[in-house]
Amino acid sequence: xxxxxYIIKIEQLNKWFDDxxxxxxxxxxxxxxxxxVICGPSGSGKSTLIRCMNNLEVYQKGSLIVDGIYVxxxxxxxxxIRTEVGMVFQHFNLFPHLTVLDNLTLGPxxxxxxxxxxxxxxxxxxxxxxxxxxxxxxYPGQLSGGQQQRVAIARSLCMRPKIILFDEPTSALxxxxxxxxxxxxxxxxxxxxxxxxxxxxxxxxxxxxxxxxFMDQGQIIEQNRPEEFFNNPKEERTKLFLSQII
Amino acid sequence: xxxxxxxxxxxxxxxxxxxxxxxxIVSLVGLVLxxxxxxxxxxxxxxxxxxxxxxxxxxxxxxxxxxKLYFILFGFYPAEERWRAWxxxxxxxxxxxxxxxxxxxTLSLIVVxxxxxxxxxxxxxxxxxxxxxxxxxxxGGLVLTIILAMTGIIFSYPxxxxxxxxxxxxxxxxxxxxxxxxxxxxxxxxxxxxxFMASLxxxxxxxxxxxxxxxxxxxxxxxxxxxxxxxxxVRGGLAAVSRGQYEAAQSLGLSYxxxxxxxxxxxxxxxxxxxxxGSFISLFIDTTLVVIISMYDLLGAARAAASDSAWLGFAxxxxxxxxxxxxxxxxxLSKYSRRLEKDILTKKVH
Numbered sequence: 001x002x003x004x005x006y007i008i009k010i011e012q013l014n015k016w017f018d019d020x021x022x023x024x025x026x027x028x029x030x031x032x033x034x035x036x037v038i039c040g041p042s043g044s045g046k047s048t049l050i051r052c053m054n055n056l057e058v059y060q061k062g063s064l065i066v067d068g069i070y071v072x073x074x075x076x077x078x079x080x081i082r083t084e085v086g087m088v089f090q091h092f093n094l095f096p097h098l099t100v101l102d103n104l105t106l107g108p109x110x111x112x113x114x115x116x117x118x119x120x121x122x123x124x125x126x127x128x129x130x131x132x133x134x135x136x137x138x139y140p141g142q143l144s145g146g147q148q149q150r151v152a153i154a155r156s157l158c159m160r161p162k163i164i165l166f167d168e169p170t171s172a173l174x175x176x177x178x179x180x181x182x183x184x185x186x187x188x189x190x191x192x193x194x195x196x197x198x199x200x201x202x203x204x205x206x207x208x209x210x211x212x213x214f215m216d217q218g219q220i221i222e223q224n225r226p227e228e229f230f231n232n233p234k235e236e237r238t239k240l241f242l243s244q245i246i
Numbered sequence: 247x248x249x250x251x252x253x254x255x256x257x258x259x260x261x262x263x264x265x266x267x268x269x270x271i272v273s274l275v276g277l278v279l280x281x282x283x284x285x286x287x288x289x290x291x292x293x294x295x296x297x298x299x300x301x302x303x304x305x306x307x308x309x310x311x312x313x314k315l316y317f318i319l320f321g322f323y324p325a326e327e328r329w330r331a332w333x334x335x336x337x338x339x340x341x342x343x344x345x346x347x348x349x350x351x352t353l354s355l356i357v358v359x360x361x362x363x364x365x366x367x368x369x370x371x372x373x374x375x376x377x378x379x380x381x382x383x384x385x386g387g388l389v390l391t392i393i394l395a396m397t398g399i400i401f402s403y404p405x406x407x408x409x410x411x412x413x414x415x416x417x418x419x420x421x422x423x424x425x426x427x428x429x430x431x432x433x434x435x436x437x438x439x440x441x442f443m444a445s446l447x448x449x450x451x452x453x454x455x456x457x458x459x460x461x462x463x464x465x466x467x468x469x470x471x472x473x474x475x476x477x478x479x480v481r482g483g484l485a486a487v488s489r490g491q492y493e494a495a496q497s498l499g500l501s502y503x504x505x506x507x508x509x510x511x512x513x514x515x516x517x518x519x520x521x522x523x524g525s526f527i528s529l530f531i532d533t534t535l536v537v538i539i540s541m542y543d544l545l546g547a548a549r550a551a552a553s554d555s556a557w558l559g560f561a562x563x564x565x566x567x568x569x570x571x572x573x574x575x576x577x578x579l580s581k582y583s584r585r586l587e588k589d590i591l592t593k594k595v596h
Contacts, residue, residue, distance in 0.1 A: 054497055056493050056496065056497065079499045079501065080499070082496065082497055082498065082499035083498070083499035085497075086497070087493075087494075087497040089490060089493070089494065091490055093488075093490035093491060093493065093494035094494070095491065095494070095495075095509055095513075096513065097512050097513050097516070106498065106500075106508060106509075107498035107499065107500070110500060110504050110508060111498060111499040111500060111504075155498075156497075159498060159499070
């Protein structure tokens with residue numbers, strides 16, 4: 001693949017929490033339009049890795065380039081990256097004091113100066129897309145977990161991001177609500193969005209992922225196309241992990 | 247009759263132990279009223295030309311309050327300009343009525359009150375409006391208390407919020423250190439000493455001929471003192487907002503001030519409405535301490551009125567009247583805060 005097409009380039013990235021070495025010599029390239037599912041036991045550093053990509057976590061060594069912008073100390077650059085990289089959290093993190101519509105228009109209005117009318121139209125468009133336009137005037141506290149997560153996805157879509165990071169998007173949901181969120185994510189995947197998904201939803205990975213990556217103890221252990229990854233894992237730790245979650 | 251009996255049995259005498267406590271409390275209240283009511287109402291004198299009538303009656307002398315009403319409300323404010331002070335009171339009541347509608351509970355309310363207090367001060371001073379100038383040293387009574395409390399509340403709140411934000415900021419250790427020092431030093435000092443500093447020591451440090459009116463110095467002392475207490479209240483609210491909210495706002499690309507202003511503060515401040523209003527109430531009550539730097543606020547004016555030689559010996563009446571006024575204000579504030587909180591909570595309950 002042509003190197004220019006990489007939208008995320010990570011070289012020799014290292015991160016410590018005090019003495020704890022969470023990420024060790026990470027090298028990773030992600031192409032534009034790629035869907036990468038990252039799995040691994042808890043504490044393996046997978047969430048920390050994607051949180052480095054929009055600077056919610058700071059790394060200490062190596063280099064990380066997102067869409068041609070170096071992720072470092074420059075505040076302007078970081079704000080630019082954040083407007084281009086959406087993030088969906090495990091606990092949704094919708095703003096509870098704002099209505100669904102205001103949650104969606106907040107980013108576009110205050111970071112991109114998009115006029116209110118236009119921001120609202122866009123918000124309604126994406127609410128249709130995640131299939132809850134009728135809830136535009138509700139507060140997050142009045143929605144179910146699955147609905148909240150779909151609103152959260154719509155909120156990041158309203159920023160027209162080039163990449164969306166999903167940090168365990170379904171693990172805080174009741175089982176019956178997982179599907180409605182995954183369906184929205186599958187739709188997005190089919191439209192060619194670049195997605196980095198930290199998740200243990202192996203069904204999702206098999207269905208839409210281009211690549212599945214397994215991490216353990218701060219290192220990338222193995223990565224491959226989904227069919228190869230699931231049917232023919234090479235590393236012992238991967239086999240052990242897969243036997244535990246499937 | 248039997249209904250009352252059943253109610254009393256159920257609520258006052260459910261068990262012997264609680265019954266004894268009820269009886270003790272009821273008889274204590276009864277005893278107080280037994281002595282208070284004849285004094286305050288049955289034997290009270292409501293209208294009198296001089297104090298002799300009151301002295302003979304033996305009850306409360308409300309005629310004294312009536313006689314001194316203007317002084318208690320307006321202090322030494324010149325009699326011929328009193329209409330301006332009345333207008334200030336009217337503006338204040340108007341402001342309260344306006345704030346009472348739940349429709350008015352927006353950020354613009356702060357602007358409304360700021361406008362009100364500025365126009366009140368312009369009106370009382372008069373110079374800029376082409377009216378005869380009345381120096382701040384002539385302002386007094388209830389009007390002075392209102393001015394002190396309003397400016398105190400309006401300015402100490404944003405000041406407290408800024409201090410709290412500075413203290414919570416992990417990335418700027420210098421600013422954090424400054425804010426922590428201000429908060430801890432001021433909170434470690436009684437309000438009276440701060441007032442003395444503002445009224446006696448500050449002029450020593452200023453170049454001669456450069457005079458800041460005593461009122462302004464007192465207001466600044468109130469703002470700084472109250473702001474530091476509010477800062478701690480607001481800090482509690484900030485700590486109650488989850489980390490995920492900061493991260494969600496940041497991941498949208500919002501700057502620090504936008505994150506705070508649009509996402510964090512609206513949540514943090516509404517979590518601490520009750521303690522915030524509690525601070526406002528103590529600020530309102532603390533303004534009485536300006537008496538010690540010889541300003542005649544509501545308390546000061548009432549005390550001065552009670553020491554008039556023609557009406558000596560009626561301090562009790564003055565204090566009861568004052569207590570009623572203070573209670574009315576504080577109770578209104580506290581009721582208001584409860585409504586505000588209920589309104590915010592019902593909007594987004596789960």
